[in-house]
Amino acid sequence: MNGNTKECNNDNKHFLDSLNIHYCRGNTNERSETDKRSYECLYPGCAVIAKSYNEYITHRKTHGQPFIYECKVPDCGRTFHHYSSFRSHKQTHEPNPQCEGCGKFFATRNALQYHKRICQTKYR
Incomplete structure (x- = not known):
């Protein structure tokens, strides 16, 4: 199976994301380290x-x-x-994210993402 999939130990099914494997595993205690959360x-x-x-x-x-x-x-x-x-x-x-294209800092990641659409067009 593809290296990007995870296997459910309950029935050997393979999934691409953690959410589906979580539902497959149900209430079992067999969770990988990346699936363990608080x-x-x-x-x-x-x-x-x-x-x-x-x-x-x-x-x-x-x-x-x-x-x-x-x-x-x-x-x-x-x-x-x-x-x-x-x-x-x-x-x-969190530390203010910075645009790699022009060096400007932004208050949020969303503001940076919006800026990147403009900045990448400008510096192409």
């Missing part, structure tokens, strides 16, 4: 770390609706009602 609850004041996505979703429901995402970076603590806003905010704590 899921940290991002609700303000909560320190729970679930061992599986299903456990995380079950726990998350205990907080009620709407779910609030809290930035856990020290001295930040900003909260968000939408995961997409929280994800964009997390990028502000």
Whole structure:
């Protein structure tokens, strides 16, 4: 089989992505190191770390609706009602990405990706 596929130990099926192999493996404990994850609850004041996505979703429901995402970076603590806003905010704590073509820095990876479309056309 292709070197880019992963094999499910339950039934020897091969998959291209981790999500499908996760569903194939179901509730077995046979997970590769790259498949092992922890899921940290991002609700303000909560320190729970679930061992599986299903456990995380079950726990998350205990907080009620709407779910609030809290930035856990020290001295930040900003909260968000939408995961997409929280994800964009997390990028502000990372080093600013830089364009290889012109050297400009950007606040987010999305801004850099948008810029690259223009910059690559300009410098061809």
